[in-house]
Amino acid sequence: MAFFSKLKERLFKSSSRLEAGLEAIVEDGGVAEAGDPETPEPAPTPAPEPAPEPEPEPTPAPEPEPQPLPVPTPPPAPDPTPPDIPTRPDEAPPRSPVELPVNEPPVEIPWTPEIPAPSAPFEIPDSLPPAAPPAPRSGLLGRLLGRGDRTAVVRRALDDAMLEQLEELLITADMGVDTALRVTANMAEGRMGKRLSTREIKEFLAQEIARIMVPVARPMPIYPKKPQVVLVVGVNGSGKTTTIGKLASQFKAAGKSVIIAAGDTFRAAAVEQLQIWGERAGVPVLTAPEGSDPASLAFDAMTRAEAEGADLLMIDTAGRLQNRADLMEELAKIVRVIRKKDPSAPHNTLLVLDATTGQNALSQVEIFQKLADITGLVMTKLDGTARGGVLVALADRFGLPIHAIGVGEQIDDLAPFDPEEFAAALTGLGAE
Numbered sequence: 507m508a509f510f511s512k513l514k515e516r517l518f519k520s521s522s523r524l525e526a527g528l529e530a531i532v533e534d535g536g537v538a539e540a541g542d543p544e545t546p547e548p549a550p551t552p553a554p555e556p557a558p559e560p561e562p563e564p565t566p567a568p569e570p571e572p573q574p575l576p577v578p579t580p581p582p583a584p585d586p587t588p589p590d591i592p593t594r595p596d597e598a599p600p601r602s603p604v605e606l607p608v609n610e611p612p613v614e615i616p617w618t619p620e621i622p623a624p625s626a627p628f629e630i631p632d633s634l635p636p637a638a639p640p641a642p643r644s645g646l647l648g649r650l651l652g653r654g655d656r657t658a659v660v661r662r663a664l665d666d667a668m669l670e671q672l673e674e675l676l677i678t679a680d681m682g683v684d685t686a687l688r689v690t691a692n693m694a695e696g697r698m699g700k701r702l703s704t705r706e707i708k709e710f711l712a713q714e715i716a717r718i719m720v721p722v723a724r725p726m727p728i729y730p731k732k733p734q735v736v737l738v739v740g741v742n743g744s745g746k747t748t749t750i751g752k753l754a755s756q757f758k759a760a761g762k763s764v765i766i767a768a769g770d771t772f773r774a775a776a777v778e779q780l781q782i783w784g785e786r787a788g789v790p791v792l793t794a795p796e797g798s799d800p801a802s803l804a805f806d807a808m809t810r811a812e813a814e815g816a817d818l819l820m821i822d823t824a825g826r827l828q829n830r831a832d833l834m835e836e837l838a839k840i841v842r843v844i845r846k847k848d849p850s851a852p853h854n855t856l857l858v859l860d861a862t863t864g865q866n867a868l869s870q871v872e873i874f875q876k877l878a879d880i881t882g883l884v885m886t887k888l889d890g891t892a893r894g895g896v897l898v899a900l901a902d903r904f905g906l907p908i909h910a911i912g913v914g915e916q917i918d919d920l921a922p923f924d925p926e927e928f929a930a931a932l933t934g935l936g937a938e
């Protein structure tokens with residue numbers, strides 16, 4: 507399944523909350539107007555078959571199974587894939603949340619910036635698909651009035667009361683007060699008094715959200731340095747292990763050699779999990795006895811990565827925020843020892859955040875910025891949460907690069923962060 511479809515499908519909790527709220531806001535004081543210049547007329551419903559004659563048919567033909575609606579397939583792009591770029595048999599190569607430097611030979615990685623973007627596993631349409639118009643819903647107002655007029659569109663004039671309702675709605679989607687105010691104010695600029703439909707509001711909101719997200723949507727940079735050390739931090743359960751496994755698998759698929767160090771030596775279960783992910787990704791996982799010094803493991807891992815000429819060393823860390831001073835000292839010690847081997851390490855310090863924690867993710871960023879020098883974020887568990895708006899608040903408040911998002915527990919459920927796709931999925935655009 508294309509990643510955008512997956513994202514839309516899995517972000518449904520956030521988008522359906524926003525969508526239902528938007529419809530309610532527009533219908534509250536809105537007026538149904540016939541026809542919508544922007545919404546294509548639905549194809550006329552075929553007239554019902556005449557009722558069959560009463561006499562029994564000897565062998566009635568079986569009713570055709572209801573067919574699923576055809577999924578619109580994007581038009582085939584001119585094949586930009588150079589011949590030596592590996593592709594999976596029947597699927598476009600995945601985009602990666604990592605980025606190679608300009609001076610790295612691009613041939614190994616199918617999705618380096620130098621190569622024209624291969625047909626991505628997901629695509630945001632420039633405009634909503636003209637074909638196969640969505641079955642229009644008769645809005646609540648229409649349904650209440652018993653009209654069910656399929657072409658009527660409810661519009662409401664944008665005024666202060668409506669803006670306030672929009673702000674509240676965005677706050678309930680975990681966008682945070684400041685960001686919600688900014689998004690709605692920008693959206694309202696030049697549009698006060700204009701009569702807007704739910705769909706137009708979704709489009710305007712998506713534009714404003716994308717505007718905030720675009721500057722932070724940056725793949726994790728890959729440097730020519732060997733080994734590139736990636737320190738992964740975050741609270742317990744945020745998805746560090748899973749993210750390391752998914753990233754390691756993507757690096758491996760891109761021809762990079764990877765070593766993982768299981769730096770949370772205090773939790774045997776965490777080490778076991780990492781070993782499972784290492785096996786899945788085909789990447790060695792270095793471990794140390796339970797309770798031993800994580801910095802010592804990091805040093806050994808550095809030594810091995812250097813000896814083997816590994817491209818990447820990914821170091822998992824503990825996430826016990828209960829004792830912040832200990833954790834700070836532990837992370838600082840890991841950094842000190844790996845710098846004995848390479849003063850420029852770690853080259854990336856990724857903070858993994860769990861979207862389901864909502865606004866709490868903001869305080870986690872604040873805390874971890876004090877504990878470590880965070881260079882980028884990965885947001886996990888965007889599936890199954892109505893709190894996806896927190897990512898907008900994070901981008902707005904901290905401006906840290908967002909490298910990737912996780913929308914599931916499988917190895918390929920991690921993708922580069924695409925601001926437009928995210929904004930569309932969050933507001934429910936294209937989901938009508």
Ligand SMILES: Nc1nc2c(ncn2[C@@H]2O[C@H](COP(=O)(O)OP(=O)(O)OP(=O)(O)O)[C@@H](O)[C@H]2O)c(=O)[nH]1
Pocket residue numbers: 740741742743744745746747748749770775776779824825886887888889890911912913914915919
């Ligand atoms: N639905 C969903 N679940 C995820 C995602 N990422 C991680 N998980 C699940 O979240 C749980 C915790 O993930 P871990 O990777 O073990 O988190 P951790 O930060 O390493 O946790 P500790 O090992 O306790 O430090 C696991 O059950 C994962 O399968 C995601 O994007 N979506």
